[in-house]
Amino acid sequence: MTQTYDVSAYGRAIADVYDSTVAEASTESAVKRLHALAQGSPVLEFGIGTGRLALPLAARGLTVAGIDGSAEMVEVLRAKPGGDRIPVTMGDFAATRVEGEFGLVVLAINTIFALPSQEAQIACFGNAAAHLRPGGRFVVEAWVPDLAAFHNGTALRVLSLSEDGVLAEAARLSPAEQVMYTTKVRMTSGGLRLLPANHRYAWPSELDLMARLAGMEREHRWADWSGAPFTDDSRAHVSVYRL
Secondary structure, eight states: OOSOOOTTHHHHHHTTTHHHHTTTSOHHHHHHHHHHHHTTOOEEEETOTTOTTHHHHHHTTOOEEEEESOHHHHHHHHTSTTGGGSOEEESOTTTOOOSSOEEEEEEOTTGGGGSSSHHHHHHHHHHHHHHEEEEEEEEEEEEOOOGGGOBTTEEEEEEEEOSSEEEEEEEEEETTTTEEEEEEEEEETTEEEEEEEEEEOOOHHHHHHHHHHTTOEEEEEESSTTOOBOOTTOSEEEEEEEO
8 A cells, every 4th residue: 555654643533532432342341351361461452542441451450551653542541540550652553562571462443454554464463472472362353354245345334323323434445455445424413523544454364374474373263252153154253363
């Protein structure tokens, strides 16, 4: 891809409303699963954002650190109880290093696809492996590409619907580059908000190869954080790679 990748752009656009856009995410089951996988060891979250996962993991007694490219997202984290006690390094999580060894590195809620190219995603896997202690795990949560959902290269879907607001997403596909250009449309009584984001999508098997290039092997793949089996019908996956 030729465009310049700005690691802070997404956070600038969405930080103040981000938590509301992920209100229906499986946070409780994700935290429970990650806590079990960490086995008491330190946790590093790539794209720590507003602390949706980091804060409850820290509340369970784990040592948690993060990397994020958005000062705006981290500012929201800092304003939450306990947020000022979580060390966050600013930068691109595909390349930024922090001190220490971790038993678990986490990249949740499709954030792997925020990286703009296959090369950047491969680098991210390598960076995760570089932070792991021997036997440590890298956990990636991502959706499974569903090209059949697009008609003439475009798609429109409702993500959430309530009396308080509607969150929809318009998307345009570029299969040659494996890029999906999206704009979420958030409609509330306060008005309309456009939240653009691009995704360099990859199939689960491609992510498996990236892990192997980084010296990791897949240990688990589930359809969700509950540990449901991953099948032909699964539209998302939680994959665990072990160093």
